[in-house]
Each structure stands twice: as structure tokens, then as C-alpha cells.
Amino acid sequence: MARFSRAAGERSGPPAVVPVEGDMRWTRTFIHTLRQDPADAEVVSHRLMVRAGLISKVAAGIYNYLPLGLRTLAKLERIIREEMEHAGSSELLMPAVTPAELWHESGRWSQYGPELLRLKDRHQRDFCFGPTHEEVVTDIVRREVRSYRQLPVNLYQIQTKFRDEVRPRFGLMRGREFVMKDAYSFHADPADLEVAYRAMETAYCRIFERCGLSYVKVEADTGNIGGSESHEFMVLADTGEDAILSCSCGYGANAEKAETGALPEAPAWPRQAPESPEAVATPEQTSVEDVAAFLELEPAHFIKTMIFETDQEFVAVLIRGDREINEVKLKNALGCTHLQLASAEKIETVTGGPQGFSGPVGLHDVRVVADPTVMSLAVTATGANAADAHLVGVRPGRDFDPAVVADVNLAVAGDPCPRCGQPMIEKRGIEVGHIFKLGTKYSEPMRCTFLDSEGNEQPCIMGCYGLGVGRTAAAAVEQNHDDRGIIWPLPLAPFEVVLVLLNSDQDDVVAAAEQIYGSLRAAGVDVLFDDRLERPGVKFNDLDLIGFPVRLVVGKKGLASGNVELSLRRDGERQMIPLDGVVQAVTGLLAEERAKLPS
RNA sequence: CGGGGUGUAGCGCAGCCUGGUAGCGCACCUGCCUUGGGCGCAGGGGGUCGGAGGUUCAAAUCCUCUCGCCCCGACCA
Numbered sequence: 192m193a194r195f196s197r198a199a200g201e202r203s204g205p206p207a208v209v210p211v212e213g214d215m216r217w218t219r220t221f222i223h224t225l226r227q228d229p230a231d232a233e234v235v236s237h238r239l240m241v242r243a244g245l246i247s248k249v250a251a252g253i254y255n256y257l258p259l260g261l262r263t264l265a266k267l268e269r270i271i272r273e274e275m276e277h278a279g280s281s282e283l284l285m286p287a288v289t290p291a292e293l294w295h296e297s298g299r300w301s302q303y304g305p306e307l308l309r310l311k312d313r314h315q316r317d318f319c320f321g322p323t324h325e326e327v328v329t330d331i332v333r334r335e336v337r338s339y340r341q342l343p344v345n346l347y348q349i350q351t352k353f354r355d356e357v358r359p360r361f362g363l364m365r366g367r368e369f370v371m372k373d374a375y376s377f378h379a380d381p382a383d384l385e386v387a388y389r390a391m392e393t394a395y396c397r398i399f400e401r402c403g404l405s406y407v408k409v410e411a412d413t414g415n416i417g418g419s420e421s422h423e424f425m426v427l428a429d430t431g432e433d434a435i436l437s438c439s440c441g442y443g444a445n446a447e448k449a450e451t452g453a454l455p456e457a458p459a460w461p462r463q464a465p466e467s468p469e470a471v472a473t474p475e476q477t478s479v480e481d482v483a484a485f486l487e488l489e490p491a492h493f494i495k496t497m498i499f500e501t502d503q504e505f506v507a508v509l510i511r512g513d514r515e516i517n518e519v520k521l522k523n524a525l526g527c528t529h530l531q532l533a534s535a536e537k538i539e540t541v542t543g544g545p546q547g548f549s550g551p552v553g554l555h556d557v558r559v560v561a562d563p564t565v566m567s568l569a570v571t572a573t574g575a576n577a578a579d580a581h582l583v584g585v586r587p588g589r590d591f592d593p594a595v596v597a598d599v600n601l602a603v604a605g606d607p608c609p610r611c612g613q614p615m616i617e618k619r620g621i622e623v624g625h626i627f628k629l630g631t632k633y634s635e636p637m638r639c640t641f642l643d644s645e646g647n648e649q650p651c652i653m654g655c656y657g658l659g660v661g662r663t664a665a666a667a668v669e670q671n672h673d674d675r676g677i678i679w680p681l682p683l684a685p686f687e688v689v690l691v692l693l694n695s696d697q698d699d700v701v702a703a704a705e706q707i708y709g710s711l712r713a714a715g716v717d718v719l720f721d722d723r724l725e726r727p728g729v730k731f732n733d734l735d736l737i738g739f740p741v742r743l744v745v746g747k748k749g750l751a752s753g754n755v756e757l758s759l760r761r762d763g764e765r766q767m768i769p770l771d772g773v774v775q776a777v778t779g780l781l782a783e784e785r786a787k788l789p790s
Numbered sequence: 791c792g793g794g795g796u797g798u799a800g801c802g803c804a805g806c807c808u809g810g811u812a813g814c815g816c817a818c819c820u821g822c823c824u825u826g827g828g829c830g831c832a833g834g835g836g837g838u839c840g841g842a843g844g845u846u847c848a849a850a851u852c853c854u855c856u857c858g859c860c861c862c863g864a865c866c867a
Binding site: 228545 | 791825
């Protein structure tokens, strides 16, 4: 059965080439496992995917998808395509190499840093290898759409992207070249975008559920776009690069974005605080903890003052002494694209005092940003902008007046949930999907407009929806493995069933295995026939490493009593099946396993 | 971008400090043997030691440059 062959008319481009069912025996395909761990693999998924012969490295962050690995990708892509089509998106394929002009139009040619791989053609014209395709898709739509009657438009592609990451690592989890599903929608009004956004949200949930992955959907940072809504889909794994804060009430957010409920107030001052700011000597006490201990106060009594440098200015950022600053929130509050801590020299220039003794009182020529936790302090202590001195008795609002009051507080595990106030917990996750309400960020500068029912020209309101294909496969491994190897969830396994021939020198055993292989294929079972002339130990170890969900062993011992052995990779429990019941047992087991997941 | 490390057979590594004709394990080839968890024995093939330059009678080894790869840091006043 042509489970993987493409339906007539179904379009797709590389790397979506779907393997066509041929003779699926090990010796006729290309499967090569490694006995030893690759030297450069740090994380489980990278190590196992290389060892199992799913991928191999070509250059830093650039991989071959070998036949087994490609089968997994193809299965995942098939699920993605089904759900995207179901959600009303149409597949197309845009070029990987795109002209600089489009990127100039959106302004991203200059905004994007070295992550954008730039190329020149023989005429010295600028191009780049697309890291994402907002510009290109907006160009497509603006050429055709004139009227609100032509909206909405919803397009997706599955394509190879390139981002020249500073530090590619973790195999497919953070490669430079990677396969991604990206979708874009265009709408006449926000309500219509909302409909598409929710449809995508549902589609993503279904995709990860159908893959058998344990994931969470969390609120995410919207970056410099502002105001819009954004959600990330995280596959839960201890090795995940992102921290997620979540609450039993259902609230969940990327730590970059997470808010908190009301934080516990700072303890009362242990003694009478001075009426007006009073300088006290704090020789060589630079950290809040040290100064607090030195002055016999709590860190929460302090204002921590950090000097940042943005692409346009210096800012002094105030946070309560027991808290940390969330730089992503700060970036959003400032509306800047670059942000970094100022150097010690620059701090001196800006505040007049050395690093470690900064405070908001008497600062001029810099904007002061204060977190609400600072403004709610009645009386505080902070740096005096002079060496070895702090001020006590500082009253926010009286002794200094911040230009901006904004939430720049970094939420941590144990903080109260913004919705219900219960303490939040922290988990780690791998970001596998990210959906966005873009608004008019691209449609406006690129003049992707339509005429509304009153004849007014308006920019399209856009959404974009990304899903890392390779990363999802890696996340599946990260989440499903043991010390022997991968334990593929059934929907993503390169083959659902592996049929193992032992004693390949004995004609009757070979004949029995061949006969079973034939009837399994006739029954449409997704089976690989391990017909190698290897010792059993070698075979079993390879199969455990690759992680085929269902294993069927044909050997002379079982055959002597007319049986073959059936087991699941997950638990390894073996059951003997009479020869004439093999197909039924396998198809029954597969049906049982499939029933556990949505389809 | 900074700091560190590394590059020797397909893979994993030793040799380098103290220059003197390149080694181990796995894999591979041949034969015998063996076949339900990475067998055994015997024989064999395979490397311009990342590249360029230099020092030297002699360089994998010392020096300089270069390229690739890996790790750490992007750290809180």
C-alpha cells in the first residue's frame, strides 16, 4: 500500500520528498548505526539521532537527513499538512533564496544581524537565504488582493530555512539549516484574524497530540511588534532551552513574558527610617545582598539600579533589590532593538559614581525606568552615585520621578500566578511552535492593502504561524528514550514494525520470515525487514537504538514450536504468537496503539 | 564578539611535553568457527597526521599564520 506515496496533485517541494514504498528490507536500504557516541553530541536527541543513523553532520548546524530520519520527517510533515489543510491553509512553496529588495521594503535587510545569510549573485546583486518568509508571502498577496472580498488568505509551506546562528548546537534542535512549516494569514479586520489564529492554535494542538508528544501552550513575548498576541508550543523536556512558568489554574507563559500576581510586600523597616535621603558609608559593598547585610536591612528594602545601553540611549532601570530584571520586558517597554548592560566606564560617565553604587536620586540626562514594585515602596535605600556610599530614606515619587513605570520584573518559580495568585512552578520546554498576531508590521511598509466595503484602502492584518519540523522530531526523541536508545511514538517512527530474522542460515527460518514479511506488506503494515546476516545481539541492539515501536522476531527456537515473538519497544514484554496469527496480532496491536492517540 | 580546547584510518582515541620511518579499539576484507542481546581464532587492507610557511641532518611532535570543529561566557551593580 502506498502509505507514503503522494496523492495525485498533492504539491510540495524539497525536503518534503516522501519516501515511496519499495522493498523495505534492511540490506536493500541505507541504515548505518554507530557503536560509539559521536564526539560532538551533547544532548540526548542529537546523540541518539546520529547514532541511530537518522541524521549525519555535514557542517556546523547542517545535517543530512538519512533515509530513516527522512521517513520520520515525512510522517510528521504528513500530519502537519493534514491539520493545516483542515484549518483552512493552502500549501505553496516559496524560494529559499530571496532578493534583497523585498527585505529593504520591510526594513529587515538592515535590522537583521549576521543571522541573515546574505549572498551575491554573479551580477553582484544582493540576495539572502530566507530565515522566514513574511516579505515574500506579503509580496505574493499584494499582487493579487484588491478587495476585502478576496480575504482572508491563508498560506503555508514546508521548507528549508537558514539562520546563521551564533552557536549552532544540539543537532536538529538548534541547527543553522532547518526544516520549518511556516504559515501566513491575511485579514480585513482583527476579528477575522482572531478566527484564523484560533484555528491555527487548534491545529497545532492536534498536531502535537497526534504525534503523541507531551506539550504545553504558553503565552509568549511578542518582541518589538507590541500589543499583539502570541503563543508558543513547548514540548516538555528537562533539557529544553526555555523556562516556562505555569500554574494549576491553566496559566502558562514563557519566563521571558511571564507576569506575576501581587508580590509579597517588603518587610517593615527594622528601625526608624530617616525623613530625607541620608548618605551612609558602605565601603566596597557593591551587591544588594552585601549592602543589605552591612546596613542590617533586607534586599527588598533596596532599589537596585542597573544602567543599560540601547541602540539610542542610556537608561537607568530600577527594580526592587530582591528581584531581577527581565530584559525582554525591558526591551519592549523601551521599544528598542538592542539592549545591553552598560560597561563600568559608561556607568561612571552616566551616573558619576562607580559600578555598584548607582541610584535614581539626582540622575539627570538619562531616562529612568522603574518597576511598579519599586514605586510601591514607601521608603527605600539605594546607591548614592558616589564611591562607597548609599542613600537611605529615599522615597520613590518624592526623591525621584521615573520617566517610565513598567513591569520589568523577572518572574520566577514560586511567584504568585497573575490569574489566581497560587504559586507558579517552573518547567523546561523545547519551543516547537510559535504563533503570532503580526498586525500590519509587514503589510503597511510593503503596501499590501485592500479596499474595504466603504472603498477605503487599508493594510491587511496578518498572522504568522511557525512550526519547527526537525526540532519537533528531535523533541520527540528528547522526550521518548531510555538508556538503550529512542522509543519512537508510533506516529513518528521511521517504521512502525520491524521484523527480525535470526538464524538466517537456516532455510526454514528464512522462508518463514519471508512469508511473514510478504503477508505483513500485503496487509499494508509499515514494516522494515531486518534481513541482515548479523548476530542476534548486534540486531537487537540496533533495533533498540533506532526505536521501532513494534518488534517481531523470527528465530529457530520459536519456530520449533510454531511461534514468533512480538514485543513493544516501550516495555519490552514479549508474547509468543502462532505463525498463522501473526498478521492479525500485529494489525490488532497497531490498532490498539493508534487508538490511544487522536487521528 | 571574547576566552579555552581540539584536528592523527570510516568512527572513538593514544602518540606531541622530551623531534628519529605512525599506533590502539571498533568497523572493513579473507578463511575457519559461531547464531535469542554488540561471539571466537587466524590472516589482511587502509592515514600526504586539517592546510600553508618556517626552524632542523630529521617535524604528527617545536615556531608562525590559516581553516574547520567543539566547549564556555554572553551574568545582574
